[in-house]
Amino acid sequence: MSMLIIQSLINGILMGGIYALYSAGFSLIFGVMGVVNIAHGDLLMLGAFITFWMFIGLGLDPFLTLPFSVAGLFVLGYLMQRLAINRVVGAPPIMSYILTFGMHLMISNLALVAWTADPRAVTTAYSGANLAFLGLTLPWIKLITFLISLGVIGLLYWLLNHSQTGRAIQATAQDREMARLTGIKVDRIYALTFGLGAAITGLAGSMVVAFQDVEPGMGLPYTIIAFCVVVLGGMGYIPGALIGGLILGIVGSVSTMLFTSGWSIAITFFLLYLMLLFRPAGITGKGIVE
Amino acid sequence: MHDAPLLNINGLEAFYGDVQVLWGVSLEVNPGEIVAVIGPNGAGKSTLLGCIMGLVKSRSSGSGPAVLYQGEALDGQKPEEVVAGGIALVPEGARVFPEMTCLDNLLLGAYLNKDRQQRQEVLEQVLGMFPRLKERVNQPAKTMSGGERQMLAIGRALMSRPDFLLLDEPSLGLHPLMTSTIFEGIQSINQQGLTVLLVEQKVTFALKMSDRGYVLEQGRVKLSASGEELMHDSYVKEAYLAV
């Protein structure tokens, strides 16, 4: 029985890496622009579909599709921000919720119309390959996606803290007017930030094909998970997304094993509620609180 | 010393929404000068600087542009464009980026300079000028004292190697000793060729180090003369230097 729990834990951690990755994108967007991106999960879905179509259409190994997903979602995110979301950056938050919700409707339903609701699986010759370790089964693919997730989060963190662009992003988040007074083109930074957030989300989506089938409606649940992750880890705090993602991955995995899914969802949401009430800055205490 | 003025302001009018705050303000700053603008709270001093930096919409009461820098109109330019043109502002209250370290704040000041080596050189210079900052290099800016933050803000502005430096009440809320340090710093920068426009409430200090000064009251220029003359002017003495 304990073996089952440990296996469940491992599965949770591996999934948690993905949660952490795209939630970091979500957190970044909120932290810098104050925008709650309800279409975030759909960006993940698009990344997954890019991988699927390149796999089926061009015979590319899924891992080789990652750069395309990153590039494609970066461009999409950049344009989304520049053309639409930029209009609501200074406005009351509700505007960004509704705008991104409208985008969610458009993206997910266009995908539905174009690609139908049929779930698509991405299976390669090595899909079933596992690393056997102390009686546990660690699927190679999931292990690799986990390492990539960690690596990219680390890269993001490094970029934000040790490059001029990263500093510019931070400055824009902390004092927009002053940022302009140091020569920073704030609109461009916003677009860049959104593009970055979208790119790592696309990456996460491409890697999610190792965990589940791809279908147009898969985005919204992931968006909701992102909410939970950033509330846990602290809004706008990137390392917090890692912590939140891992915790949520573990909790999700273990609780589905122990309870029925309905009660575990109810408990998760109720805990989320309590978290917001009593510790809005997240477990780490470093989240942005209004 | 008196080539064409570096900065030329002609009949500047500025508004906050529907409320007019500046009424036909004219002044000039020549290269290499330190010019002070003094006046009470609410006179429009910060707004004046805001107009130069493109933060506040401005227009001229006459024809032609309201703000001319090196002969070119600044009207309608965005702040990031003005900064790229060689003007830097040290805003009221320093406004350092609170969550970033002292070092990161300084490095950000040099954002427009892509040359790493040059950036490093200027950094050394700035840290040399304000040794206190060197000690605080890795501290988050929000943990620094008021005086240190002011130094940091000035240092940050200097990192962009501006030709023209605007300072908005650099002595605000500072201990007198700290104030002298700051002002000595400003003077030494000026001696190296940087033109300075200073908005201040600590009138004595401001006038002592300025070549010329303007008295701004209720959005209008009331007096304009050399620093010396203003210090001994009877109106200024009574209104601002009351003992």
Place this chain on the structure above:
Amino acid sequence: MPVKRTGFFIGLLVAVLFALLPFAGESYYIQLLTVIFYWIGLAACWNLMCGYTGYIDFGSAAYTGIGAYVAGIIMVRSGLPLLTTIPLAGLGAGVIALAVGWPTLRLRGAYFAIATFALAEALMQVAEEWTGLTEGGIGITIPQRLEEFDYYWLYLFLAALVVAITWWVEHHKHGYALKAIHEDEHAAAQVGINTHTIKLKTYVTSAFFIGMLGALEGSRLGYFKPDDVFDVHITIKMVIMSLLGGMGTVLGPVIGATFLQLIEDYLGAQFLNFYLVIIGAIIVCVIIFLPRGIVGSTIERLRLKFRRQP
């Protein structure tokens, strides 16, 4: 203020005219209007609380669900007539809103939105799992139902009532307090406004009506499961309708609900799958080009027009 009073009486007249319609009208339009009045009612409830205070509630569907289930369970268990259970449903929703609102209204902005959403979702799952009380996923069948025209009149009445209450709030102290909270809650508190009480009163009132509307709709559907009546898309429609029409205005939810429901009806018939894409596009366009909503933008434009002074 003569202009405002006139507005109220015009509204009253319109409502009365609509009430007379069933005696002349075609069944299809009565059906359509019934649905429209339902959504006007819901949107107006959302607008009453959120449009004025600026607090974004994403958990309103909790109260349609509570209303529907309270009415349904009472009817099934005790055989009380439908019309008696409606106010009881409203009461149930109000009481829960009181308990929920008390701690939750301390939160702001995004956190308030997420918190209300989380609670509503949790509640839905509880309804799913607590089969002893709600029959869970099996669903509950409502033993009583009213005539079509009855729903028409009840929804018209409730919608008109909530809009009237909104009108009253807009033009009296309560409304000023709400708007003050929107502008600057801290300052409002300092001026002596008891912000917590006012928010709570408004929140509970809104929930009370949402509960009654939910209960009526539950009986009109005849049979429902938790995810029908606790559906987050109900909340989302309420929010969008208020926003489209103009938050913080009396007529905003009326226009917004009518507009969106008509579009949904038309597009749903014509474009089936594609219609959500178009709704999404409309939402995006309105946010970008008419950020104050249809009514709000019009008011703004009129205000500017009549302000031409040298």
